Structures are given as C-alpha cells and as structure tokens.
Amino acid sequence: MIVAVAAGKGGVGKSTTALNLAATCDGVVVDADLGMANLPGERGPDLHDVLADRADPVEAIDETGPVDVLPCGRSLAGARAADPRRLTDALAAVERAYDPVVVDCPAGLSADAGMPLLAADACVLVTTPDAVALPDVLRTRALARELDAGVAAAALNRAGPDPPVERVRRALGAPVVTVPDSERVAGAQASGVPVRAVAPDAAATAAYRELAAELPESPR
Amino acid sequence: MLSVESTVRETEPAWLVSVRVENDADAALAVDLRAATPVMPPRRRGVPEAGWSDRTVTVRVPAGGRRGVGFATEEQPPDPPVEVVDRTAADGPERAFDDPDADAVVRTLGSGAPPRDAVPVDPETPPSGDQIGTDDAAAATGGDPVDWEWAEDPTPTAPDGDETAAEDGAEAVPPDLPQPVAAWFEAVERRCDRVERVHPAAPLSTATAALAATGGRDALVAEAERLSAEARRLRAVARRAEALAERAEAATLPRSALEALS
Numbered sequence: 001m002i003v004a005v006a007a008g009k010g011g012v013g014k015s016t017t018a019l020n021l022a023a024t025c026d027g028v029v030v031d032a033d034l035g036m037a038n039l040p041g042e043r044g045p046d047l048h049d050v051l052a053d054r055a056d057p058v059e060a061i062d063e064t065g066p067v068d069v070l071p072c073g074r075s076l077a078g079a080r081a082a083d084p085r086r087l088t089d090a091l092a093a094v095e096r097a098y099d100p101v102v103v104d105c106p107a108g109l110s111a112d113a114g115m116p117l118l119a120a121d122a123c124v125l126v127t128t129p130d131a132v133a134l135p136d137v138l139r140t141r142a143l144a145r146e147l148d149a150g151v152a153a154a155a156l157n158r159a160g161p162d163p164p165v166e167r168v169r170r171a172l173g174a175p176v177v178t179v180p181d182s183e184r185v186a187g188a189q190a191s192g193v194p195v196r197a198v199a200p201d202a203a204a205t206a207a208y209r210e211l212a213a214e215l216p217e218s219p220r
Numbered sequence: 221m222l223s224v225e226s227t228v229r230e231t232e233p234a235w236l237v238s239v240r241v242e243n244d245a246d247a248a249l250a251v252d253l254r255a256a257t258p259v260m261p262p263r264r265r266g267v268p269e270a271g272w273s274d275r276t277v278t279v280r281v282p283a284g285g286r287r288g289v290g291f292a293t294e295e296q297p298p299d300p301p302v303e304v305v306d307r308t309a310a311d312g313p314e315r316a317f318d319d320p321d322a323d324a325v326v327r328t329l330g331s332g333a334p335p336r337d338a339v340p341v342d343p344e345t346p347p348s349g350d351q352i353g354t355d356d357a358a359a360a361t362g363g364d365p366v367d368w369e370w371a372e373d374p375t376p377t378a379p380d381g382d383e384t385a386a387e388d389g390a391e392a393v394p395p396d397l398p399q400p401v402a403a404w405f406e407a408v409e410r411r412c413d414r415v416e417r418v419h420p421a422a423p424l425s426t427a428t429a430a431l432a433a434t435g436g437r438d439a440l441v442a443e444a445e446r447l448s449a450e451a452r453r454l455r456a457v458a459r460r461a462e463a464l465a466e467r468a469e470a471a472t473l474p475r476s477a478l479e480a481l482s
Contacts, residue, residue: 035332076339084331085267085322110332111265114325147320 001100002091003215004120004149008136010107012128013157013179015039016189017211018104020204021124023067023194024212028098031072032087032116033106034079040192041071048078050090057090058097066193070094084111088119100215109143117144122152122216125172129156129164134171141172153214155179155207175214179207221245222281224253226301232459233452234260234292237301241289243281251279252306257295265330267323280310294449408450415444 005018015031015038022029031039031047042062045055047070061070073079095101103116117123123144127137141151151174156163159178169176179185185204188195196205221244229236243249254276261272271278281287293301397405416422417430418440434440 035334076334080333080336080339082333084333085326088322106332108332109329111326111329112332114329115322118320118322118325147325 001122001216002095002103002116002120003100003152004103004105004116004123004144005126006105006113006117006123006140006144007107007126007133008109008138008140009127009133010036012126012133012137013155014107014126015104016185017124017126017155017157017179017208018102019067019069019189019192020185020194020196020208021212022100022102023196024208025100025102025215027100027102028061028068028070028094029102029104030070030091030094032103032112033072034082034084034112035106037072037074039069039071039104040065041069041073046071046073046078047090048073048075048082051082051084051086052078053083053086057093061094061098066197068098084115087115091116091119109139113140114143114147117147117149120149123149124152124211124215125154125174126157127154127168128158129160129168134168138171150216152216153177153211155211157181177207177211177214179204179211222249222251222304222307224300224302224304228297228299228301230296233456234294235297236290236292237297238288238290239302240286241279241281242286243283246283248280248282248310250308250310251281251304253277253279253289253302254305255291255293255297255302257293257297257301260292260294262290264327267327270324270327276305294452408447408454411443411447411450415440415447 003021005014005021007014015033018029018031019039021027029039031037031041034048034051037047042064044062045060047057047060049055050057050060050070057070061068091101091103103120105116106112125137125141125144127133137154144151151172153175154168154172154177156165156168156176156178158181159165160181163178165176165178180203182195182202182204184199184202185195188198191198194208195202196208199205223242223244224239225242226237226239229238237255239253241251241253243251257275259272259275261268261277263269277289277291279287279289414430414434418427431437431440434443
C-alpha cells in the first residue's frame with residue numbers, strides 16, 4: 001500500500017507525520033519533496049538519482065536508521081534532473097519490497113505534489129488549526145480526489161486546548177486525529193527519529209498509532 | 221456531418237500542420253485523426269497535449285462547433301496530412317484528469333523543477349534538451365539521461381578535443397563562445413566521434429568498442445538518428461547566426477546624428 005502524506009501549506013508537520021506514520025506501521029518513508037527535502041539521509045543514491053534513472057529505487061533505501069528512508073537530494077541540479085513522471089514506477093517498485101510505503105509530499109499543488117497522490121492508494125492530510133493552513137488543505141483534498149487518492153484520515157497538528165476537530169472532520173470528510181504540540185515530537189524529528197523511539201508513552205506516540213489505525217487494510 | 225480542413229506551412233526545420241475539424245451533427249463527437257508522417261505534437265509544460273498518442277490525436281468537437289489541432293512534422297506531409305480513423309459520441313464533460321497519468325499531472329499542474337537559470341552551470345555538462353533541442357524527456361525536466369552519461373564520460377574532453385579541433389578547423393570558433401553553445405558543440409562532436417568509430421574502414425576492435433560504449437546496436441542507431449536532427453538544428457542555427465552577424469555589422473551608429481541629439 002502506498003500512502004501519501006500531503007498538505008497544501010508547508011511547515012504544518014508533513015515530514016514529521018510521514019516519518020512517525022512509517023515508524024508506527026513498520027514501513028518505509030519516501031521523501032518526495034524534490035525541491036526542499038527534509039527527511040534524514042546519509043551519503044548515497046537518493047530519490048533525485050532514482051528519478052534521473054541513475055539509481056534503483058529499492059537500492060537507494062537507507063536502512064541504517066530507526067526508520068527505513070528513501071531520502072531525497074538537496075541540490076538544485078538534482079531537482080532539475082529528476083523527472084517526477086518516474087515517481088509512480090519508483091514507488092511501485094518500492095511497494096513490492098516494503099509495505100506500507102509512506103510518501104512525504106511537497107507543499108503546493110504542482111506536479112511534484114500531484115504525482116505521489118496519483119501513485120497512492122490513500123492519503124493522509126495534514127493541517128494545523130489556523131486560517132491559512134485549513135483552506136490550503138482543502139485544495140489538496142480536491143486534488144487528491146481528482147487523482148483518486150482517497151482521504152484515509154487527517155492529522156490536526158499542534159492542536160491547542162480546544163481543537164476544531166468536528167469542523168475539520170466535516171470539511172475534509174475523514175476521521176481527524178489530533179497531535180498535540182510537543183517539544184518531544186520536535187526534538188525527535190530534529191534528530192531524525194520517530195517520537196516513539198524517545199517517548200513511547202507520549203500522547204503524540206499514541207496519536208500516531210491512532211492515525212495508523214485509520215489506514216485501509218493492506219491487500220497483503 | 222464532419223468536415224476536416226488542413227493547411228501545411230513549411231518552416232525550418234519542420235513543416236507545421238494546422239487542422240480544423242467541424243461537426244455539424246447534433247451531438248458532440250470524439251474524432252480520431254491520424255497523421256501521415258511522424259509527429260512532433262504540441263506540448264504543454266514539456267509533455268504532449270492531451271489526446272496525442274504516437275501519430276494519432278483524439279479531438280472532442282462539440283455539436284455544431286469546431287476545434288483546431290496543430291502539430292509539427294520533420295517530413296513533408298502528403299495531401300491530406302491527416303485522415304479520420306474513428307469517430308464516436310463524446311458523452312460527459314471534459315475533465316483535466318479524465319484518465320489520470322503522470323503526463324496528465326505534469327501537463328495540468330506544471331513541474332516544480334527549479335528554473336534552468338537557478339542551476340549552477342557545470343562546464344562538463346552539455347546543455348539540456350529544453351535549452352536548445354526538442355528532446356522529449358528533457359523538455360520537462362532538463363535532464364537527458366544520455367546527456368548525463370556524456371557528462372560522466374571524462375575521456376573525450378581535453379586532449380582529444382584539442383586534436384579534433386585542430387583537424388577539422390574548429391579553431392575558427394572564438395574562445396569566448398557562450399558556455400551553453402560551446403557545450404552543445406562539444407556534445408555533438410562527441411556524438412559524431414562515437415558514430416564515426418563504426419566506419420567500414422575502422423578496425424573491428426574500434427567498432428566493437430564503440431558499440432559497447434554506446435550501449436549496443438539499437439542505441440547506436442538511435443544516436444545516429446539524433447545526430448541527423450542535430451545536423452538540421454546546427455544548419456538552422458548557422459543560417460540565423462549568419463543573418464544576425466550581417467545585421468550586427470550593418471548596425472553602425474550614425475555619429476553625426478548622435479552629436480546633433482546631444
């Protein structure tokens with residue numbers, strides 16, 4: 001199963017959600033933010049190389065960290081050489097070796113953001129409860145529908161004391177899981193590890209379990 | 221009643237074909253037109269427009285309406301340049317992602333790749349397809365896999381390149397040639413080298429080495445075909461450069477008129 005983690009706006013916690021979701025499901029996370037990658041990556045082939053047909057997608061997966069990652073390069077030349085049209089085949093190849101495949105999508109509504117949704121069986125939308133992020137995630141939801149990526153759930157990040165769960169659920173038409181703002185989550189992400197590795201009893205760890213439970217059953 | 225009119229205009233280095241399809245019927249039609257010659261379809265954001273598949277394009281024509289379609293071809297097309305091969309009723313509204321695929325996503329949403337000018341130029345890297353040529357894959361991405369192979373091939377550059385230049389008169393090229401143009405010339409020279417190594421008079425070992433280096437017979441044939449296209453581009457550029465040079469030389473500043481203005 002391929003799950004796209006998407007949001008219209010940047011900085012709402014897509015990469016954090018993707019990394020933690022992959023960790024919870026024991027899957028692989030693919031950093032598909034071709035222009036501004038931010039998941040950890042060691043030296044070696046990356047998604048830019050895969051999409052430029054210079055590396056095999058499965059061989060580019062880094063299994064040395066706490067979560068298996070197909071990282072993405074950070075160079076402008078690499079981003080320009082990468083052909084996003086190869087992403088669907090690359091993700092299909094990864095899916096044959098790993099399950100599930102969690103894809104960290106870029107922000108915005110360009111082809112780079114649309115391609116993971118095209119490849120995905122389902123998507124998880126990510127937003128924060130503010131007036132900028134919510135309209136943007138509605139646009140991403142419309143794109144996901146056009147590209148047949150059903151919305152499995154939404155992560156409402158940095159939820160304050162009274163998060164608008166019901167309003168977001170009605171707007172997105174999907175179950176909403178709130179993830180509290182937490183220094184542990186931010187600290188773990190900064191170190192490139194999922195929060196459950198440093199705080200297995202944290203509320204955020206439970207939230208990501210709840211989010212993973214909303215994913216459709218894998219056909220395997 | 222369906223009517224198809226077409227016009228052909230010769231330009232350099234291709235023929236441009238314009239087709240107008242009119243539908244007098246009471247229902248919308250999806251009309252399949254097949255071109256008689258190999259087609260370079262119109263592109264949006266680097267990928268062929270919706271409806272194109274090889275030489276065939278599907279055009280939706282509303283009831284009592286008309287639609288136009290155009291394409292380029294490198295061969296002189298016969299008269300008529302297209303024929304109607306199928307027509308069916310076209311039900312439902314047109315959608316951006318009627319049958320979503322990777323090309324449709326790029327065509328509709330646009331690639332998020334950084335612009336060419338934002339990427340630092342590597343002197344070893346030949347220009348990408350959308351800088352000068354019309355290579356299919358490179359047009360959307362700026363990355364031609366074959367070009368990348370050349371960029372990683374260190375052998376044909378410094379010493380060999382100098383010798384080649386001395387032999388074929390390339391020393392006439394000014395040393396301050398713009399980098400993308402110089403890189404393009406070098407890329408074509410390398411391609412020529414590879415194809416020329418398989419000359420009948422060449423030693424068998426040279427020919428087999430060239431075959432292996434290029435990736436086999438089919439790859440070498442494809443490279444030779446690309447070389448033909450490059451030759452047409454080079455001649456077109458040469459003609460334009462000649463005309464521009466004449467214009468530049470003729471564009472002298474009338475000093476007396478300038479002094480009268482100041």
